[in-house]
Amino acid sequence: MRALAIILALIPLLIPLVAPKSILFTIGLLFLFVVYVVTWDLVAGYVGEVNLGHVVFVGIGAYTSVLLTLNGLNMWLSILVGGMLSTLFGLAIGSVCLRLRGYYLALVTAILPLVFIQIVNIYPNVFGGYEGLSVGINNALHRTVEGRFYISYLFTLASLIVIYKIVNSKFGLRLKAIRDDPDLAESLGIDVFKHKVLAFVISAFFSGIAGGITAFYRLSVGVDLFGISLMLLIIISAILGGLGTYYGAIIGAVIVYVLKYMVLTSFAQSLGMAGVDDLILYALLIVLIYKLPKGIFGTFYKS
Amino acid sequence: MLRVEGVTKRFGALVALDNVTFEVNSGRLGIIGPNGAGKTTLFNVISGFLKPDSGRIIFKGRDITKLKPSRIAEMGLIRTFQILKVFRNLTVEENVKAVCDDYREILEDVGLWEKRNVLAGNLSQGEMRLLGIALALSRNPKMLLLDEPFSGLSPVECRSLADYLRDLKVPSIIIEHKLGELFDLVERVVVLNFGRVIFEGKPSEVVENEEVVEAYVGSS
Numbered sequence A: 001m002r003a004l005a006i007i008l009a010l011i012p013l014l015i016p017l018v019a020p021k022s023i024l025f026t027i028g029l030l031f032l033f034v035v036y037v038v039t040w041d042l043v044a045g046y047v048g049e050v051n052l053g054h055v056v057f058v059g060i061g062a063y064t065s066v067l068l069t070l071n072g073l074n075m076w077l078s079i080l081v082g083g084m085l086s087t088l089f090g091l092a093i094g095s096v097c098l099r100l101r102g103y104y105l106a107l108v109t110a111i112l113p114l115v116f117i118q119i120v121n122i123y124p125n126v127f128g129g130y131e132g133l134s135v136g137i138n139n140a141l142h143r144t145v146e147g148r149f150y151i152s153y154l155f156t157l158a159s160l161i162v163i164y165k166i167v168n169s170k171f172g173l174r175l176k177a178i179r180d181d182p183d184l185a186e187s188l189g190i191d192v193f194k195h196k197v198l199a200f201v202i203s204a205f206f207s208g209i210a211g212g213i214t215a216f217y218r219l220s221v222g223v224d225l226f227g228i229s230l231m232l233l234i235i236i237s238a239i240l241g242g243l244g245t246y247y248g249a250i251i252g253a254v255i256v257y258v259l260k261y262m263v264l265t266s267f268a269q270s271l272g273m274a275g276v277d278d279l280i281l282y283a284l285l286i287v288l289i290y291k292l293p294k295g296i297f298g299t300f301y302k303s
Numbered sequence B: 001m002l003r004v005e006g007v008t009k010r011f012g013a014l015v016a017l018d019n020v021t022f023e024v025n026s027g028r029l030g031i032i033g034p035n036g037a038g039k040t041t042l043f044n045v046i047s048g049f050l051k052p053d054s055g056r057i058i059f060k061g062r063d064i065t066k067l068k069p070s071r072i073a074e075m076g077l078i079r080t081f082q083i084l085k086v087f088r089n090l091t092v093e094e095n096v097k098a099v100c101d102d103y104r105e106i107l108e109d110v111g112l113w114e115k116r117n118v119l120a121g122n123l124s125q126g127e128m129r130l131l132g133i134a135l136a137l138s139r140n141p142k143m144l145l146l147d148e149p150f151s152g153l154s155p156v157e158c159r160s161l162a163d164y165l166r167d168l169k170v171p172s173i174i175i176e177h178k179l180g181e182l183f184d185l186v187e188r189v190v191v192l193n194f195g196r197v198i199f200e201g202k203p204s205e206v207v208e209n210e211e212v213v214e215a216y217v218g219s220s
């Protein structure tokens, strides 16, 4: 599995040699989407806590870094600050909502995207309102699409390696133990609250940085990065691939992103019915929950 | 080592523990009593999962009443659960690995080494019970609280677990309704009824105590 993963991880380096620029651009965004999904799964799949506001981490990272850069701060530093702000926000939400058992995290995080979309619209001269803010090619990750593609690839690879190390560490094992039985874990000296918060904060940091990279990759930031549509794509991907299986989140993210942006969107356009693509994806989610609850990886790969 | 001081715990109108006081310093103490007497609740209070309405728990000279369960466990006071609890989606080996590093010896001791790669959720009831005890032991406890460790075990498993516990030098409190197994293991017995301690003494004295017999058989 690992050897296969390494070979697969190297293939994207060849894509710029064969793919046209528009496809290359989309694949670079796909990489970042993989990071959103894997970081969401770190909390949902490994800890068993559902964060319905994961896109807010992405959005905080994106808006913060763009605003700082537009005000003169170095881009990389801005992205880092964005990631740190996202982490602090995760810490605040996590310390309140993860203290108690139950659906508190899901309930609170469910409204967060709406709150942030509101804020962006209430202060349009700061956040650019519905249009969002554009970054300008001078502030891009790199002037060429190929350069940006490689940066996105490297960031994604680095994030995936770190998350892989985390889920396969003793800490990761304890997260799985907590998911299985929090009381038993607590009785054996595992501080459930601290472990959950730490996982949540790691998830917030990487998705926040991913948000910043996304903005400087596509040269714009907008409310779609806070959007419920993106949130649902993340959830569908993780469930399709298999929650808490690591590779599942990656496989699911690739399939769903390709399906959505390379197949269904053009299909919907050819029908002249916008939104049909999302409907098909939601239908897929419902079918999956019934027919393939363990996801692709969980069903077909037995460790 | 462990002192329970005047602990009272209410669930609404129900008094599950009524001014319970006792002390364990070394050796093994048995706790018996009819269903619903408050035995499990007592463990939940000692281990920090429930907070008492009044009274204190002192462990190794420290008041642990307000500590969270994981802190109490870190101090070396480890409990098991009456209902079967294992990390079901982890293998037997991973279960113990999540808690400590040298898992091999512990798994060999309880006879689960051959099953180390089996998902814990696929074990038999008896094996799950043993894994639960192995998990508690893997924390290297200073004191063990075992809640009905023999339930769900076959007679053979019962015997080997009893032998194992007898050799274990860790001070323990054992809740058990299989009185035969229990009385062979413990030096002292506390009897609970309706949340109150109605008897404390040697196992041989318990069966002669009228109030205890009445609590079990029921009086008319």
Ligand SMILES: Nc1ncnc2c1ncn2[C@@H]1O[C@H](COP(=O)(O)OP(=O)(O)O)[C@@H](O)[C@H]1O
Binding pocket: B011, B014, B016, B033, B034, B035, B036, B037, B038, B039, B040, B041, B042
């Ligand atoms: N969390 C709880 N909430 C309400 N009632 C409880 C709770 N836990 C136990 N009880 C009640 O307290 C009493 C003692 O229960 P328990 O300690 O489990 O008894 P035992 O272990 O001796 O059989 C029972 O009447 C039970 O229904």
Ligand SMILES: [Mg+2]
Binding pocket: B039, B040, B041, B082
């Ligand atoms: Mg009980």
